[in-house]
Amino acid sequence: GEDVEQSLFLSVREGDSSVINCTYTDSSSTYLYWYKQEPGAGLQLLTYIFSNMDMKQDQRLTVLLNKKDKHLSLRIADTQTGDSAIYFCAEGPYNTDKLIFGTGTRLQVFP
């Protein structure tokens, strides 16, 4: 069945780069997403990538997609304390809002 897996925890020093990884199983997925969730809040859309792309860059965020290995990563450059949150990877086919989410990676940034 469909499944999305992420590592549970990542700790980085302020100013370093963070790399959060995700693997998925559904080969028909068209879009892959990264969402950020701060304590007590909803999900904030960070970025997304279409499955025919290899890379997408948006300011401090870089998304890499290896479709052959079904591996997605999110790199955050110059990580700040405000980046501390849970990051969710999600996959979904075109033209539907039914996304499959991973369990989330908790990013902790220390000074």
Next chain:
Amino acid sequence: DAGVTQSPTHLIKTRGQHVTLRCSPISGHKSVSWYQQVLGQGPQFIFQYYEKEERGRGNFPDRFSARQFPNYSSELNVNALLLGDSALYLCASSLEEVSDSPLHFGNGTRLTVT
């Protein structure tokens, strides 16, 4: 522009009761979806509505129902509440008919069933 708005923000109910959660999508968005997020897990898809019609349903019991109104707002109803229904309920909206239309989420309603 206002984002996806949900009400109430918090709710406490007793087992066996019924609850109604409300959602207003981003202006111009015609698709609304509902997700359940249990503590420590990722969100799970419950329903999608587009132009007032159900477009998809997740693996949830019939105690869960939803509807979408002509102004594209939506309600999620849960009957005969169980302790396991305690969760953050997230509403999301999208243009859906446009190919490059990601899903935008509200801040959720935190439901506690005692």
